Amino acid sequence: MPPLAWAALVTAIFYGVIANATSSTVGLIALGFAGPAVYWLSLKLHPNTNCRHCRGTARHRGWLFNYAHRPCVQCAGTGRHVRWGYRTFFSDGKKAYALEQEARAKAKAALRKRH
Numbered sequence: 001m002p003p004l005a006w007a008a009l010v011t012a013i014f015y016g017v018i019a020n021a022t023s024s025t026v027g028l029i030a031l032g033f034a035g036p037a038v039y040w041l042s043l044k045l046h047p048n049t050n051c052r053h054c055r056g057t058a059r060h061r062g063w064l065f066n067y068a069h070r071p072c073v074q075c076a077g078t079g080r081h082v083r084w085g086y087r088t089f090f091s092d093g094k095k096a097y098a099l100e101q102e103a104r105a106k107a108k109a110a111l112r113k114r115h
Contacts, residue, residue, distance in 0.1 A: 008061070021061065031106060047086040051075035052082055076103035 011031065040081030050056030054072035058079035062068040082100055086093035 010038075030084065040089070043083060043086045043093075047090075047096070048080040048084055049083050051079055051081055054079060054081065070111070071107060073107050074104065076100065076107040078103070 003093075009091055016032060051058070051072060051074055051110040053074040054060055058072055058077045059069040060072045072079070075081055082097045087097040
């Protein structure tokens with residue numbers, strides 16, 4: 001199951017349990033507090049996500065000769081990116097994102113230098 005489907009399933013079960021035990025208004029209020037708390041915990045435990053361009057492999061493959069590859073410029077050869085929520089809400093995330101941007105600029109400069 002995709003991660004979003006798991007989140008929707010857990011949310012539906014949580015809302016169903018709370019709504020069954022109390023009124024639906026209390027269930028919505030509980031969901032309003034639990035949703036951001038679960039998102040915060042998810043950000044804290046898993047601050048990075050796979051690079052969309054290289055799909056986490058850290059390699060950019062050639063389109064003609066697909067056995068040829070080079071380091072991915074978008075993720076600077078790491079295969080990951082800092083998640084939006086982590087870099088927005090946490091000071092560590094802001095530092096990590098600044099380092100990621102710096103590494104990306106260096107990787108692009110190195111690629112331009114090679115050509």
